Amino acid sequence: MRVELGDRLLDLSARQIHTPEGIRELSIREAALLGALVEAGGRAVARDTLIEILGDGGRAVDFAVRRIRIKLERESSRPVHLLTVRGTGYRLATTPRPPLRPPLWLGARRVDLETGHVDGPVGAPVSTLTGLEGRVLEVLLRARGEAVGRGQLLAEVWGRPRGGRSRRPDAVLSSLRSKLEELPDQPRYLVTERGRGWRLILSGPPDRPRPPFVGRRAELVALDDLIQSGRSVWVTGPAGIGKSRLVREWATASAPGAIWVDLDEIQRPISAVLAIARALGIDPGAPTHLEAGIRVLLARLRSHETALILDGIDGIEGAEALVGGLGSSGTALSLVVTSRRQDRVPGLQRLCLGPLSGPEALQLYRERTRGASDEPPEGPEGGSGGGSGSELVERLDRTPLAIEIVASVPPGDGASVAPGGLRGAVAWGWRILPSPARRALIACGAFVAPFDRRAFVAACGPEALLSVLVDRCLLAVVDGPGGPWFRLWPAVRALIGDQVTDEVRSAHAAWFVSRAPALIEEIDGPRHEHARDEINLVLDDLLAATTWLVRAGSDGALQLIHLLLRCLWLPHGLFAHYLDHVPPSPRAWLLRANVLRWEGRLSEAEAALRLAERAGLDPMAWAVRRLRCGIALDRGDGSALAEALPRSPSTDPLLWGWYRAHALWLGGDPERALGAMAGVAHQARRDRIRTVEQLATMDLALWHLERGAAPEATQDLQRSLALARVLGEIRGEVYALCVLTEAQLELDDEVGARATLRWLAEVADVVGELSLDGVVQAHWALLALLAGRFAEALSHARAARCLAEARENGRDRLPAIVIELLALAGQGRWLELRRVAGEVDEARGDLQPLIEGFAALADARLGASPRLGASPRLGASPRFPDVPASAHTSWRSLLSLLGSKVGCGRVPTIEHEDRYVRAARRALAPLRDRSGPLRR
Numbered sequence: 001m002r003v004e005l006g007d008r009l010l011d012l013s014a015r016q017i018h019t020p021e022g023i024r025e026l027s028i029r030e031a032a033l034l035g036a037l038v039e040a041g042g043r044a045v046a047r048d049t050l051i052e053i054l055g056d057g058g059r060a061v062d063f064a065v066r067r068i069r070i071k072l073e074r075e076s077s078r079p080v081h082l083l084t085v086r087g088t089g090y091r092l093a094t095t096p097r098p099p100l101r102p103p104l105w106l107g108a109r110r111v112d113l114e115t116g117h118v119d120g121p122v123g124a125p126v127s128t129l130t131g132l133e134g135r136v137l138e139v140l141l142r143a144r145g146e147a148v149g150r151g152q153l154l155a156e157v158w159g160r161p162r163g164g165r166s167r168r169p170d171a172v173l174s175s176l177r178s179k180l181e182e183l184p185d186q187p188r189y190l191v192t193e194r195g196r197g198w199r200l201i202l203s204g205p206p207d208r209p210r211p212p213f214v215g216r217r218a219e220l221v222a223l224d225d226l227i228q229s230g231r232s233v234w235v236t237g238p239a240g241i242g243k244s245r246l247v248r249e250w251a252t253a254s255a256p257g258a259i260w261v262d263l264d265e266i267q268r269p270i271s272a273v274l275a276i277a278r279a280l281g282i283d284p285g286a287p288t289h290l291e292a293g294i295r296v297l298l299a300r301l302r303s304h305e306t307a308l309i310l311d312g313i314d315g316i317e318g319a320e321a322l323v324g325g326l327g328s329s330g331t332a333l334s335l336v337v338t339s340r341r342q343d344r345v346p347g348l349q350r351l352c353l354g355p356l357s358g359p360e361a362l363q364l365y366r367e368r369t370r371g372a373s374d375e376p377p378e379g380p381e382g383g384s385g386g387g388s389g390s391e392l393v394e395r396l397d398r399t400p401l402a403i404e405i406v407a408s409v410p411p412g413d414g415a416s417v418a419p420g421g422l423r424g425a426v427a428w429g430w431r432i433l434p435s436p437a438r439r440a441l442i443a444c445g446a447f448v449a450p451f452d453r454r455a456f457v458a459a460c461g462p463e464a465l466l467s468v469l470v471d472r473c474l475l476a477v478v479d480g481p482g483g484p485w486f487r488l489w490p491a492v493r494a495l496i497g498d499q500v501t502d503e504v505r506s507a508h509a510a511w512f513v514s515r516a517p518a519l520i521e522e523i524d525g526p527r528h529e530h531a532r533d534e535i536n537l538v539l540d541d542l543l544a545a546t547t548w549l550v551r552a553g554s555d556g557a558l559q560l561i562h563l564l565l566r567c568l569w570l571p572h573g574l575f576a577h578y579l580d581h582v583p584p585s586p587r588a589w590l591l592r593a594n595v596l597r598w599e600g601r602l603s604e605a606e607a608a609l610r611l612a613e614r615a616g617l618d619p620m621a622w623a624v625r626r627l628r629c630g631i632a633l634d635r636g637d638g639s640a641l642a643e644a645l646p647r648s649p650s651t652d653p654l655l656w657g658w659y660r661a662h663a664l665w666l667g668g669d670p671e672r673a674l675g676a677m678a679g680v681a682h683q684a685r686r687d688r689i690r691t692v693e694q695l696a697t698m699d700l701a702l703w704h705l706e707r708g709a710a711p712e713a714t715q716d717l718q719r720s721l722a723l724a725r726v727l728g729e730i731r732g733e734v735y736a737l738c739v740l741t742e743a744q745l746e747l748d749d750e751v752g753a754r755a756t757l758r759w760l761a762e763v764a765d766v767v768g769e770l771s772l773d774g775v776v777q778a779h780w781a782l783l784a785l786l787a788g789r790f791a792e793a794l795s796h797a798r799a800a801r802c803l804a805e806a807r808e809n810g811r812d813r814l815p816a817i818v819i820e821l822l823a824l825a826g827q828g829r830w831l832e833l834r835r836v837a838g839e840v841d842e843a844r845g846d847l848q849p850l851i852e853g854f855a856a857l858a859d860a861r862l863g864a865s866p867r868l869g870a871s872p873r874l875g876a877s878p879r880f881p882d883v884p885a886s887a888h889t890s891w892r893s894l895l896s897l898l899g900s901k902v903g904c905g906r907v908p909t910i911e912h913e914d915r916y917v918r919a920a921r922r923a924l925a926p927l928r929d930r931s932g933p934l935r936r
Contacts, residue, residue, distance in 0.1 A: 003038055005081050005092075008072065010034065017071050024071040029054055033064050037082070037092035042553070047089040065090060080503065104141070105462045106180050106189045113138070118179050127179045132157065136172050140190075140200035149197035173198055213249045214367050215360030216242065219353060223250050223336075226349045227307070232335040234323070237353035239491050240401030243338040244311050246353065255307040255334065262450065262478045264312030264487065266540065272316050274536045276308075307334040314340050314490075323348065340490075355398035358390065364400060365393055368407035401489065404473045405429045426491045429472055440465040441474060441488075445496040446508035448540040450478050450485040458511035459504070481533040506552075509545040512538075513556035516563040523566050524652075528691055535567055550581050558587045565594055586617035593627055602631050622652065629659045638666025654684055654692050658699075665703060674703055694723035698736060705743055713743045781819045790826035797823055834858035 003010040009018040012035050015026040026034070036053050037045055050061045065082065073079045083091050104111040110119040116129035129137065135157045140148055153169045154160040177184040191199050223246065226233045235243050251258040261276050313323065323337050337348065356364065393403055405426065433441065443460035444451075451459075456466050466486070469475045475486045488496070522531035535542070542560060549557035561578055579595065582588045589612035596605035609627060613619050628644035642663040646656065657680040665673035677700050684693035701716035717740040724733040737756055744753040781796035800816035817836065824833040837855040 005072070008081075010038070010072075012038065019072075026071070027064075027067070029056075029060070029064050030068050030071075033061070034068065034092070037090060040091065042091060042093065044085040044088045044091040050089060074503075080506075104137075105457045109180055110462070111137070111180070129176075129179065132172055133176050133179075136169070137176065137200070140198065143200070145199065145201065147193045147196040147199045152197070169198075212367065213245065214364040215356050216246050216249070219246055219351070220250055220253075223247070223351055224254055226351060227254075227334050227336065229349075232348045233337070234348040234350045235336065235338045235353065236341060236350060238399075239340055240399050240489070241353045241355070242400040243353055245400070247309055247311070247336050247338055250336075251307060251309060258307040258309055260309045260311065260479065262311050262487075263316060264314075264476075264490065266316055266449070268540070269316055269322060271536075271539055272313070272322060274539065276310070277536075307336055309336045309338075311338050313337060356393075356400060356403075358393070358398065361393040361398040361400075361403060362390055365403050365407050368404050401473065401491070402426075426474075426489075426495050429474060430495055433472070433474075434468075436461060437465050437468045437472075441469055441492070442496055442499045442501075443504045443507070444469070444475065444486075444488055445493060445500045446504050447487070448544050449538045450480055450487040451538070451541070452480060452483070452485050455511050455515075456486065458514070459507040480537060481530055485537070505548050508541075509548045509552075509554075509556060512542055512545040513549070513559050516559045520563055520566055524689070524691075528689070532567070535563075546578055550578055553583060555585075555587075557582055558585070558591060561591055562587075565591060565598075584615070586612045586615040589615060590617060590623060590627070597627065597631055597634065600634075602634055605631055620646075622646070626652070626655065626659075633659070633662055636666060638663060638668075642667060654680060654687075654689065657683070658692070658696060661696075661699070670703065670707060674700065677703070690723055694720050697723065698739070701736075701739055701743070705739065710743045710747045714740065714747070717743060778816050778819060781816070781823065784823075790823045794820060794823035794827070830858045 003012070011018065012026075012031055015028070015031045017024045017026065032053055033050055036050060047058065047061060051058055054060050054064065069079050069082055072081055081093055083093055085091055104113055111117075111129070112119075113134070116131075116134050118127045118129060136153060139153060139156050150165070150169055154166055158166070158168065160166065173190060174184075177187050177190050180189060181187050189201050191201055193199055223233060223235070227250075235247060237243050248260075251260070263272055263275060266272050266275060310323065316322065323335070335348070355361070392406070406429070430438065430441075440456075440461040444456070446459060447455070453463060453466060457463055460466075466475075470477060470486065474489065474492050476489055477484050477486060479485070519531050519535060522528065542564065546557055546560045546564070549560065557578065561582070579588060579592050589608050593605045593608035593612065596602075596608055605627070609624065609631075613624070617624060619625075625644050625646055629641055632638075632640035632644055641659065645659050645663055648656075657676060661673050661676035661680060664670075664676055677696055681693055681696035681700065684690070684696060697716050697720040701713045701720060704710075704713035704716060717736055721733060721736040721740065724736055741753055741756045744756060777796045777800035781793045781800060784790075784793035784796060797816050797820035801820060821833055821836060824830075824836065834855060837858060
């Protein structure tokens with residue numbers, strides 16, 4: 001029997017373990033124990049069972065396990081294959097278990113937060129943190145560079161009141177410094193701040209100035225001329241030829257406000273749209289296809305007159321469609337694209353870059369070596385690596401990146417340079433790297449997208465190695481959230497190939513698992529924009545880490561799925577399918593219930609939630625009660641919402657207050673509901689949590705509008721709209737515009753309503769959704785109806801009806817039909833009105849009396865009694881055999897309404913000023929319904 005364990009092969013029939021270091025023999029007992037673990041298929045085997053198999057006591061089992069770990073594991077003290085299951089026994093993991101937390105690097109010291117081991121530099125003793133020291137270090141880590149006071153340490157570590165004055169923290173921190181600092185008397189990492197407490201400093205390599213640009217003057221002039229003439233340019237050339245550097249130099253000189261988007265490591269078109277939107281500072285919503293994403297971008301780019309630079313689009317599927325759509329936008333924006341492809345895109349001019357000229361290449365080499373010497377790097381024996389500097393740059397094919405890689409190595413520190421341009425230079429730089437730097441560079445290959453310093457330290461190695469790789473030009477420096485980020489050059493990634501091991505991928509996934517709680521906290525807090533930018537940038541890495549963890553059967557996959565589900569701006573199709581491959585567990589069922597709720601499948605969400613509770617999830621936990629509150633709110637069930645809501649806030653007071661306000665509103669207490677929601681909005685504004693403030697302000701506007709307080713609703717809507725624009729949330733902006741239009745119609749502000757509708761129509765064209773187009777058409781119809789332009793109102797109403805029927809949405813179809821009937825009545829087209837009213841067979845609720853009233857009105861105008869529902873011209877109507885008294889009352893009100901506004905009858909005017917607006921609001925009520933598709 002043979003079993004693969006990462007880079008090791010377990011051969012039980014031959015009783016051998018094949019490792020990269022050689023073949024290791026197993027004893028009979030060790031082979032029997034491993035055979036039992038293999039047959040368990042990754043499940044834990046009880047220690048008593050292993051004792052029975054070996055036929056000896058427990059000490060024999062423990063001794064055999066220790067011997068197997070010495071032969072099987074890289075480090076027997078940190079097993080990744082033969083794992084101990086506390087309280088049960090042992091299990092064999094065929095895929096290395098990802099560590100729960102990545103290691104912490106403090107200078108040259110590596111701290112394993114799981115085991116407490118502290119590995120110092122070469123020759124330094126290895127120490128171990130005590131449990132108390134580990135807890136103190138974790139508190140300092142959670143503070144993220146902020147000072148932690150004595151009271152906080154006493155409360156979180158020792159469980160004492162915050163007002164205590166114990167000296168225990170001083171003793172523990174002194175011991176920590178002796179293990180973590182090179183000079184404990186002069187600490188660099190565990191720093192004391194007088195009057196505040198202690199702070200943990202995680203320093204990074206200093207930012208370096210960008211080296212000067214050399215050569216390419218003719219190409220710069222050509223690029224500028226092409227942009228001035230055609231505004232869109234496709235810059236092509238082989239890898240390392242200097243495309244990005246040329247465009248950056250042009251942007252610095254000619255377009256200082258250019259928008260730079262690094263797409264080199266991106267593969268999905270939707271990820272490219274998100275990256276461009278992040279650079280523009282907008283939220284594109286959740287585009288389901290590339291065309292919708294392009295429309296969103298074009299709407300925002302219309303206001304820009306600078307340049308958009310898309311750097312490295314080679315890996316994107318459908319890149320030509322993306323570039324072609326942006327290039328043919330007809331805006332004043334200049335589009336510059338860099339790519340290794342030689343394709344021609346319609347509407348874009350092409351600029352091909354070749355090698356540097358001989359003098360320029362030599363000048364670049366001398367500039368990067370910071371001297372006028374013509375000396376090339378030395379070979380391994382101290383001799384020249386290849387003739388003069390001119391000969392060296394020729395051997396490198398005069399490729400800029402290859403020259404920079406070779407020039408970055410100090411003289412006498414390398415091997416002879418082989419010819420082959422960039423590939424030869426990268427291979428040469430790889431050969432002369434120290435072993436630790438080479439391992440760190442291989443670990444960088446696990447990252448698909450750019451990464452920051454913290455990610456490098458967690459998954460690759462100490463920060464000193466990052467400086468080495470940047471200095472050797474093997475890592476590219478790009479702009480990212482909070483400072484410089486790094487990525488592999490494509491040529492370096494090709495050299496690394498498939499050398500990334502399972503252990504490296506485990507560390508890569510562990511970094512994102514450890515980062516997920518902080519990102520979730522930032523999404524719900526004032527750093528929402530920062531978290532969104534970071535997630536959009538590392539989205540491909542998050543998906544890769546989730547895939548790895550799902551295959552490994554790790555619980556960390558649920559943590560990453562939870563993070564992705566909190567990113568409401570991302571389409572769920574990117575990651576919801578992971579839940580189908582996660583082993584059933586209470587948390588997995590809870591996440592599945594959240595997905596079902598957001599998809600509008602409320603009954604299935606409740607069923608999944610019940611399964612989670614049966615599997616052991618605490619029904620009183622806030623996550624469960626929060627989901628029950630959301631389901632009740634989507635259904636408009638006030639009693640269920642009040643029952644699900646806890647009596648007092650626990651971990652999320654803002655969200656608790658928001659649900660409480662809705663429970664009061666649905667429970668029939670509007671005054672207290674308005675006060676509670678205003679308190680939520682005020683608290684969110686004070687805490688700078690703009691997403692919650694925007695949502696609460698929007699709800700206030702809706703409630704004011706339903707109570708007839710249009711001026712207050714308009715004021716709240718203006719605030720909500722401004723917040724949506726600041727946050728870049730297009731859907732929030734859309735909903736605010738829809739409700740603002742209704743408020744302006746309520747106030748009879750035709751000028752304001754027209755301006756808002758033009759704005760809404762532009763946004764609807766951007767989003768490209770039929771539902772929003774239908775809302776816009778319905779609002780235009782209502783506005784024309786109020787102004788007495790019945791032909792225009794009829795045209796817009798029928799357009800809204802067609803859009804609703806195209807997507808089989810009865811909720812939006814009924815209001816469009818009501819407006820169509822009003823327009824037909826205004827034109828006196830009673831026969832057609834009677835036919836349209838008879839076609840409506842799904843009217844319900846508040847719309848039922850209106851539809852029946854329209855039918856009765858048509859019968860009356862055509863010469864039949866409204867109580868009989870028959871017409872000499874139409875004959876008996878099976879649809880309205882007998883209109884009830886309630887419908888007759890509605891018909892009287894509707895007839896008086898039309899008589900006052902249209903002059904179509906002899907019925908006296910009754911409350912002619914408010915009846916029309918009230919009927920219009922009733923017709924549009926489903927558009928404002930909380931459970932409608934637009935709100936969801």
